[in-house]
Amino acid sequence: MNKTVKNADEAIKDIQDNMTIMLGGFGLCGIPENCIAALVKKGVKGLTCISNNAGVDDFGIGLMLQTRQVKKMISSYVGENEEFERQMLTGELEVELIPQGTLATRCLAAGYGMPAIFTPAGVGTEVAIGKETRKFMVDGAEKEFLMEMAFDADFAIVKAWKGDPHGNLIFRETARNFNPMMAMAGKITIAEVEELVPAGELDPDCIHTPGIYVHRIFQGSNYEKRIEQRTVRKRN
Amino acid sequence: MNKTVKNADEAIKDIQDNMTIMLGGFGLCGIPENCIAALVKKGVKGLTCISNNAGVDDFGIGLMLQTRQVKKMISSYVGENEEFERQMLTGELEVELIPQGTLATRCLAAGYGMPAIFTPAGVGTEVAIGKETRKFMVDGAEKEFLMEMAFDADFAIVKAWKGDPHGNLIFRETARNFNPMMAMAGKITIAEVEELVPAGELDPDCIHTPGIYVHRIFQGSNYEKRIEQRTVRKRN
């Protein structure tokens, strides 16, 4: 298998206006920087973006908000972004906030061919409004769950540390986050990696995302890997 | 954290008659050989065993069948075992056959705190008898699914390649199979490993089962690792 494409522009070339796309990453950690830049360059509009966060004003998905390419965000947390706030308050941007675990598990459900899952997250809150609930016995007591549906995304765009032409992916540290589930959940999955190695170089026991889930892969460049909250301690 | 116990005898000491236990492995590949031997030695009876297969006559779970310790098997495939067949035909042994993917996913559901999952496996067959079905839209067409419940097991016993005192586990090749999901699904999880290494030696990016799921761990000994179907090709 050789799923290698030249670059981000080629990888995203058929992402069209009004599509639903998933973008991996948590905060600015493990985000597909190259593809976001290519989407901004291409200028595709009206996107529904499923991503845990919406970047900051001048980085990550924030860049696509500046250019008004996003119609709707489905996220669990969208702080740290003034342009986001402005568009949301003016109604330019539609926002659906869902619990982080629900977001992760709805991706997993799509990747594992499960049409819906049950979670207790949001029971008794406004998240539950309009949703089917169901009680199950858990540890000998009845507990209520929400039924949440698998996501249905045209494209998933993820960022991995290493990958091979088969599309096998390995993530690094907490840059893994949502990337593996989104990689499984896209109808078409695009992976950008820091290092693209020949088939056979990745340890088959250590692959996080098997290539069957990945349709296009390329080695990205110029990763900024910006840090959102630089917290340090002094040496004694 | 130090979850290390001395050996299999200590690890299984509180497994009681009539409990439900999960045993990892596919065929004879990746089975907890040391714990099975200890269970035979202890002579605990009336067990319900959740395991994809039931071993062969003189190895694996087959050893516990010889000693009549198993009341019920929940498996997807139970061939290659005459004693099993005899006990099943005489009614000494209760057998519940379920699809392999359903078995795997009911373990995953337990490990991920999902009380039930939906699968199309078995729709329209005798597996569906008495089960709730539900239709969902999949790729634009209605498709029927069965609701299958998460497993509820007193103990899970798994076999890994490497582990550390925190209970972090790494599996090798296809000996991984059901072990990671069962490790997540037991109320108490026992892991036997070929090599127990100090905390910090396993690459945190390559751990298949994080230690939080594992309660007891020990380095096993005298692994036979029997091959069920030795298939080879000749060198040219």
Place this chain on the structure above:
Amino acid sequence: MLDKIGIAKRIAKEIKEGYYVNLGIGIPTLVANYIPKGMNVVLQSENGLLGMGPFPYEGEEDADLINAGKQTITTVAGSAFFDSAMSFGMIRARKVDLTILGAMEVSDNGDIANWKIPGKMVKGMGGAMDLVASAKNIIVAMQHVNKAGESKLLPKCDLPLTGVKCVKKIVTELAVLDITPEGFRLLERAPGISVEQIKNATKGRLVIEGDIPEMIID
């Protein structure tokens, strides 16, 4: 009339560049030997492997490396191991392009029976029910008639079902057939087999349109 190898060779022609393929036990396993050299195809083994290779050389068997038939195997470059939940996850999510498996009976609406014979020891369905319930494309490798000469391509399966309305194509010792809303559609005859022989061997609805070519193998 085709032998097992002939059936495997004919099925191998259905495999296309870039396919992920799951091969069942028996004849389907043989199909791997006839995938054209140079074609990029990845074999999935549902116990937890993508990138299955041939059997190992003598002395190189590894107890930790087996296929879904519990046979010792090897891997090819670019392989990946995963657990059984992910394995059946990718099967349910229809990431596997083609599933090839055996059958005891198939009905003319695509039902399949291949796991249980009442009165005989039941060994279990293994992964077959998961595979047939989810596969995008299923080809069945089977005998057209049983030892008593009775058709196994039926209006309705007599044996307990493995899955409903799922089979797409059937390759037997006599013919290649598709499942259509009108029943089995005859596509090709095995070398030396007449349409009449296939008619006689098929109990389910059989659609024969125009000239039926003899299949070309090798």
Place this chain on the structure above:
Amino acid sequence: MLDKIGIAKRIAKEIKEGYYVNLGIGIPTLVANYIPKGMNVVLQSENGLLGMGPFPYEGEEDADLINAGKQTITTVAGSAFFDSAMSFGMIRARKVDLTILGAMEVSDNGDIANWKIPGKMVKGMGGAMDLVASAKNIIVAMQHVNKAGESKLLPKCDLPLTGVKCVKKIVTELAVLDITPEGFRLLERAPGISVEQIKNATKGRLVIEGDIPEMIID
């Protein structure tokens, strides 16, 4: 009256040998600093890490290694990374022994509100709803009263809920309280704080039985 560090120190006393603990943003994060040395405790960060260590030394920050508050961190020996599905899987499966998080309001039946203020920019619930819905044991670190002096321990939350009937214990600048079927049960007073002051600051049902000891910190 306790300051933030006092609250963190008092909560740290609730952590026991062998616990897996999830710490929320704010005061809960500070709790990590006061876990007794030598106690085996593993910190879970819900973005995908078990075995979170302290902040890195200057110059050793790693953009790929952050906690759920997006702060640069380190790991300790025996750590493991995993994806967010597994992370919330282990949370839902109640493998995390203790969850510590902040709140804007808590009601006397254990409801919690900590994600949304009508009329203000809503940033989202992040993982809070998952954590409170599943945790075996939840301790809330919060202010007893708001800046206007109004109680935040209420008969019923005014703000949109994060979760229902889930809080087990509350540590505020004034007191330690359990949630019981009868309401908030006062367990300990902050140094220099009277039972009367706590009564006045608590709008929900408050159970006071016997002498209420002053809490001991350090």
